[in-house]
Amino acid sequence: MSTIVEIMTKKEWPIWEVFIRSKNGLEHRHAGSLHAADAEMALENARDVYTRRQEGVSLWVVESKHIVASNPSENGEMFEPAADKAYRHPTFYVLPDELKHM
């Protein structure tokens, strides 16, 4: 069901974000982005562009439009709850030096 407008507007390949987990890595890390027409092409292009030097054993690609990000201008409010909770850190707890294995 294409309208005249759809036919006349050239469709750009969408942007995908690429995440790679390295051989010794524990998690996927953001490597960069690329344009591809579909998921299969995105995966193959990610392999070609971001793993030329055996950077990874696992690839994830996600269309950029599906990523939801926090708003940096709201960082203050967003991350405020953790700011005054030093008791979540091991160093908050006072224990004698002679104590071992803790």
Next chain:
Amino acid sequence: MELDINKLEVDFQARIDAGENIEPKNWMPEKYRKTHIRQISQHAHSEIVGMLPEGNWITRAPNLRRKVGLLAKVQDEAGHGLYLYSAAETLGISRDELFDQLHTGKAKYSSIFNYPTLSWADIGAIGWLVDGAAIINQVMLTRTSYGPYARAMVRICKEESFHQRQGYEMMLTLCNGTPAQKAMAQDALNRFWWPSIMMFGPRDEESPHTEQAMKWKIKRKTNDELRQQFVDNTVPQAELLGLTVPDPNLKWNEERGSYDFGPIDWDEFWQVVKGNGRCNKERLGARVKAWEEGEWVRDAAIAYSEKKGNKKEAKKAS
């Protein structure tokens, strides 16, 4: 509203001064955004156009070792273009717009790529000198204030060092070869020395944007500082090859701890920037041709993915 902008600008400069990165969703002055779109995209265009003078010699590499090295380097340059286009796109401009700017001459690319590669030795000279100059600039830019640009530089720098080593190894082979091979290497150095020096741009006094670029930490060192670093690094490398740098005024300055070097032909620089270099038309022509002749591929890929999508929808519905 006036007051808000002033506060935003003050906060923005404070972030820069504190050494924090600016990320895509942060507020930024319009000039900062536009400057980055121009600088990052021109850097990206340079990588892609830079594939052309080297691509010219892939089919004529003298042996397999040289051929695979050159192929890998040219592949890397495509990848570098991608990282940079991606960084530029975070600033609110599409890939299609960026290509349109290149193809219509609205955006520039590094002038060095408007010089021809006349002999195999040029490939060695380019890897040694052109990538060498690029590395100096790019290492500096790993500390640039705009996050996506800095991260692209980190990735690029990791890959770039093999480029320079590959070029220098070629020069070494030629200089340790027959007199004809050594002469070919010397000739390549003679033609690429000054254009490589010019890669760092106009002198600081003639560079009106430098002050603002330093204030916003877009640049961390000036054109002349980087240029001096390049000369100081490279002259001993030429001596190791037994080649002569084509500058009769080149002289070690004990007091400065640096090399003094001769005057740069700024007429040539501006002529090439304006479009009158040896290969300007050829380079741009090649890019436009690739884009236009590849249109059916881009369209077919979209059509195919939509067709697959429709088939999937139909299957779900049935």
